[in-house]
Amino acid sequence: MSGLETHSLYALPIPQCRMEEILEQRAHELGVDIRRGHEMVALRQDADAVIVDVASPAGSYQLTSRFLVGADGGSSAVRKLSGIGFPGITDDSFVGRTGQVAIPPPVSDPETGELDVPGLGRLRPASFTRTENGLFAYGMFQPGVYRVAVFEWDQPKLDDSDSITIDELREAVRRVLGSDIPIAELPAGIPVVMSRSTSSNSRQADRYRAGRVFLVGDAAHVHSGVGGPGLNLGMQDVMNLAWKLAAELAGHAPEGLLDTYEIERRPVGERVIMHTRAQTALLSPGAYITALRQLLGELLHEKNNVQHLSDLLSGADVHYDMRTEGEAHPLTGRWMPDLALESEGGPTRIAELMRSARPLLLDLANRADLRKVVADWTDRVDVVAADSVEQLADVVLIRPDGYVAWAAGPETSDATDGLRHALTTWFGPPV
């Protein structure tokens, strides 16, 4: 990807506990009531409401709400209790072993995390090494602490386990790399993580909605972790659904708005399942796969192909149908780039303006004619006039999830009608 002028694929190495802290803090700021240790055990719905039974340390109780969002992970009880199927595949052709270990110098370089493996040369953290006997991957999450993962195919059947020995891990690494690595236990105080897994699921809910119940995140899709797309995919589901539910509860959602959640997000989940399966195939053993890797390697000398993969893996190729009236501007349906802006209030960015989670009309060309149209929607839609060095459009209407509902350039004809249509389609009728 480094050969591309721009690409939006990069990793943010944030430990999960930190990620949860940040999300929890934001939820508290917004007044969300988080109840830990409370389990939803049953649900039913009628035309007006969803009723759930909750088991808690202090006893059982019921909750009634207009909608229920199942964000309860791959084994989702919400999905099962709503009768939503979860078709796909379970791959049990491999045995994977993972451990959090020390690898002392000189095999490891404590500065860079690189490993010098006899017979294989220097390996980089966060890379995959595919050999004739399997797959080796590792990362260094803090100096001297390595997370090693090793996968083998055509192995005798074994059970999953959360407590394998360090010798079992060491032996598997030796079989796959054909060389010994001095894998050692970590000092006391660093959690011991040693596990064996023998299957991987790749499945998608056959519906994302059943009446008043919605699924988001792993409840709606699970797939191989290769490339780490899971968290982003789930967060984007939530971003897509949340503002639509809010509009429904506030009473100004246009007809059918809630249905666009599944229409927009299911194909995105399908594509992540597709590319994680493709990557899993490319990491598996055998002469046919080696040939396929060689062919793909040749195709990746073409910049366009690299760009295609970068866009696929980062989700930059997501494009929603915004049901535009007339000719659609190229930005329409796409993720709004995070432009640097100069506004009346000083320098800002798109990401800052979106913090309010309200629709935004961004005027980059002093189009008073179009700002006037929004006057009938200002209870729901913010209007900001600003300058930007990158003049991607005159005016952009951005949904709270960061996607462009409508845009116009200097050439756009019937812009007032187009904007009125987009405002009504996505944010409801005028006041």
Ligand SMILES: Cc1cc2nc3c(=O)[nH]c(=O)nc-3n(C[C@H](O)[C@H](O)[C@H](O)COP(=O)(O)OP(=O)(O)OC[C@H]3O[C@@H](n4cnc5c(N)ncnc54)[C@H](O)[C@@H]3O)c2cc1C
């Ligand atoms: C080892 C591992 C490494 C990963 N690494 C990455 C990575 O590097 N990058 C990445 O993007 N993704 C990664 N993933 C995937 C990522 O963790 C998931 O995609 C993400 O956590 C899904 O979030 P979620 O909120 O949908 O579900 P979950 O994180 O599974 O959360 C579901 C929550 O619902 C709760 N719950 C379940 N049932 C009930 C019930 N009946 N009542 C009440 N609460 C309930 C659970 O306790 C849990 O808190 C990894 C996953 C694993 C297992």
